[in-house]
Amino acid sequence: MNIWTYILKRLLLMILVLFGVACIVFFIAHVIPADPISAMLGGNAPDEVIKRVEAQLGYDQPLIIQFYNFITGAVVGDFGLSLRTNNPVMQDINNYFPATLELTIFAIIISTVVGIVLGVLSAVHRNKIIDHFSRIFSIVGVSMPVFWTGLLLLLLFYYRLGWLPAAGRLDFFTIPPDHITGMYLLDSLLTGNWEVFKDALRHILLPAFALGLLATASIARTTRSSMLDVLKQEYITTAKAKGLKKNVVINRHALRNSLIPTVTIIGLTFGSLLEGAVLTETVFSWPGLGRYITQGLLFLDYNSVMGGTLYIAFVYSIANLVVDILYAVLDPRMRT
């Protein structure tokens, strides 16, 4: 199949799936009985007030009309007002999402570097101490709940050692950099604002490390096993027999080929990081989208929950699509 046909097919499929996702989100918010109005006004609000607020929010209309309004709004990114913050939900998402994206990307960078190094070392020194360490680290790493590791890191690096700050994206008195992407690290780099960059870096280290731990473990594991497979191949024996240095064999011949499954895992990891971000953001008071949704859920703020969840699903689908397309470009057999 032609690569463009493949991409077009996947895009159409994604639109269909996203429509279904919107249905699920709407179903969760409207068909399942929870009462946002009384959550907002308190239990004893007089009937006429409840009626008025219902009318104001459009909750008195038939479900099918509400659904139509939701879908047509969602297509243009209009999810209505958040009941909690009183801002348009899309504006809130624009404020909160860059924080989540920044955290996730930083976590991926940390875990990719650490994971590949650990995986390669452990494959090359198979059954030595470093291998045992890295394998135990991998399996323990995937077993620890991210919110707990987050708390332990806080305990050690903030309360005991006092090296790193505990909460938020910047110190209280630091003025955020000019808004370009909304990601403070990138924005401060672009504007050459080194003070802010340093502050933002100090704040992101702990949450990104806590979040990346899980991904580090799975990346290390995958790299190790694919590296072991590659090292068994005959061309590696040939390269060694030619008298090439060990470093050259490993870095130039083996590593490149063994990275293909690792790329796959990194792509797949993005989803689990978005998931972990919800918990990490809560532990570190990181003002991201996950925390926004969690608070929306606890306040039964329908619009922000529907908007935020749909947005996360959208980003997640796009990420999966990009990974799939990358494979299809790399490996024609995947284009089915």
Add this chain to the structure above:
Amino acid sequence: MSKSTAKTKTGWVQLMRPYFEDMKHTMYLWRRNKLAIVGTIIIGAFLFIAIFAPLLTPYQPDVQNLSNKLLPPSSEHPFGTDQFGRDILCRILYGSRIAIQIVLIVTVISSLIGISVGVTAGYFGGIVDEILMRITDMFLAFPRLVLAMAFAAMLGPNLANMIIAISLVNWTPYARISRAEALRVKGQPYIESIRSMGASNFRIMFSHVLPMTISPVLVQLTLRMGTIIITAAGLGFLGLGAQPPSPEWGVMVSDGRSYLIDQWWVSTFPGLAIAIVVLGFNLLGDGIRDMMDPRLRR
């Protein structure tokens, strides 16, 4: 008379010999896999604790004793006490009952949904397959925790609803696996011969296709048990799962957050319990997967 019984018995032993050989081989693989043994021991201990929790501690999990609040670990309270003076070790022991309840119920519900969807899709193929798999895709389009959060919050945050919520987001991998198996099985000649004998679709699906999909799904089930515990604890931690004073481990970690600076033990030990049990399930799951791996088997 006795002679003939003996004869049928040896006949039976003879018949079952390959199975015994197979089990012996499985035991051999299990004994060789040290990590799987560690996993088995952890899960064994976990089950033991869940069953005998009341006999292992002199305290009650939800009786408050404010004069004993926030005591550090000591011989009387090995893991210390929390802000209401409840013994943390005791609460962790009782919490294992909640964890096991969550794992078992979620596993049963989600595998039932997953296998039914998967086998139906794989067996009928065509438009049915297309529709069911697109529905599966829709559920896969969310990060699982986010969808579970939404279900749990809207159903009303409590233990039962959290279990429903996790089950509703956890069935997709089983659906995919059992669909793939059903696709493979339905082309086999024996299905053809059963059909030619006049068996209905329903009968073929449930008595002949479904049993063949069980074993790969079982591997996946054990591999995912750890994830279920982590998800449940995460929901509890966020306040969208079990509610205080339940000794659910995620709720306990969340309880201790406000006391982290001076009373580190309140959050640390429940989290450690989660990590150890999840580690046990992961080791066991990995071990079972390795044992089922045909490259290792023969």
